Amino acid sequence: MSDFLFSDTNKHYHTQSYYLKKRFGRKVVKVSLNGNFTxxxxxxxxxxxxxxxxSGSGSGDFGGDPSVPIEEQFSEVRKKLIKKWGEPLYIPYFQANTNTYGSIEKIRTLFEKALVLPNAVGxxxxxxxxxxxxxxADYLEELSKRTYLVVELGLQTIHDKTAEALNRCHSYADFLRGYEKLNCRGINVCVHIINSLPGESREMMLETAKAAASLRPHAVKLHMLHIIRGTALAEKYEKEPFPLLSPEEYAALICDQIELMPPETIIERVTGDGAKADLIAPRWTLDKKRVMNSIDLEFARRGTFQGDRFSP
Ligand code: SF4
Structure with a gap:
């Protein structure tokens, strides 16, 4: 029995696997597909x-091959998943690039095709x-009434100065407008945050988490910055290395950020998957199990849970 309402294990936070299992009654796996958006x-x-x-792949390093129809991309992944999980349920996931950047016909055709893939539940x-x-937005609203839809929005930081230096080309105010456009239509939003961006203090990272928490989003993804070979950031880092969080600092920061989140918000990720061959730094993120264990251990040591420091 857990002390935390949204967990039936020793987790001190609301994981995606807990949420999906409660909602759908069995294992649900997200399958990255590439819809060939730019x-x-x-x-x-x-x-x-x-x-x-x-990275050049539009932050979708594990997505499918955009030149292949999504049905084929899906069936390739499905074969592997069946070997591992029997036959789970699936959530097709358009991850790479900007998946609402195209004509409404393209968006509609692709999303409708994804929804009828075998065992797709969202x-x-x-x-x-x-x-x-x-x-x-209107189409996504209609979609969210007939399936489990989550729209993932990149926030990364609320600090415009950082965003500008990273060439994000949108402000925090733009993020809030986009968020509200979805939220007022009842669409589930997952907010992406990147920690350890150049020039950001721990305090600034906590401010970003606090601001995201105040929106009471359906979900958040918390990431450590990955410096990937071939990116402009890699070039900057190699010329002039800037400080990155250590594994210990990261675990402590993530616990702080999760304590600030509302308890019902799903914590979809506490660490990302970097493409091994291209990851320049920090290499410690490659040991994902260790990162996740260190977060669990830090929570156990503190005896705290998600939401303990949430203030609505
Ligand atoms: S918005 Fe930025 S992170 Fe997202 S795909 Fe475009 S360049 Fe990559």
Whole structure:
């Protein structure tokens, strides 16, 4: 028996696997698919060159091959998942690039195809907060009434100075507008945050978490910054290395950030997957199990839980 309402194990926070198992009654796996979208921060509509930390694949290093139809991408992954899990349920996940950046016909056709994939019980769509047209928002609203839909929005930081230096090409105010556009339509939003961005203090990272918490989002993803080979950030780091959090500092920060979150918000991630061969730093993030264990251990040592320091 857990002391925390949203866990039936020793977890001190509301994990995605707990939420999905409660909601769907069995194992649910997200399957990354590549819908061959592009990004307005690369083609000049919002900016050129993309965010400095973003790999050429549009932060979708584990997505499928965009030249292959999504049905084929899905069936490749499904074969492997069946071997591992029997036959789980699936949430097709459009992760790479900006998945609402295209005509409404393209968006609709692709998302409808994803929804009828075998055993699909929902849909996850990753996008920029400043790239959701009214038409797309209305369609997503309609979609969210008939399936479990989560729209993932990159916030990364509430500090515009940091965002500007990273060539994000949107402000915190833009994020809030995009968030509200979805939230007022009853659409579940997952907010992405990146920790250890250059120039940010621990206090600034906590301010970002606090601001995200105040929105009471459906979910958050907490990441450590990954410096990936070939990115503008890698070039900067190699010329002039800037400090990155140590594993111990990271575990303590994540516990602090989770304590600030409302208890019902799903913590979809506490660490990311970096493409091993291309990850320059910090290499300690490659041992994902260790990172997750250190967070669990820190919570156990503190005796605290998600929401302990949430103030509505
Ligand atoms: S908006 Fe997303 S996909 Fe586009 S460059 Fe930035 S991180 Fe990459």
């Amino acid at each position: 990004c307005p921060n690369r083609d000049g509509i919002k900016g050129y060159g993309g965010c400095k930390f973003c 849909l996850a769509v990753s996008t920029r907060p400043d790239c959701i047209s009214d038409e797309a």
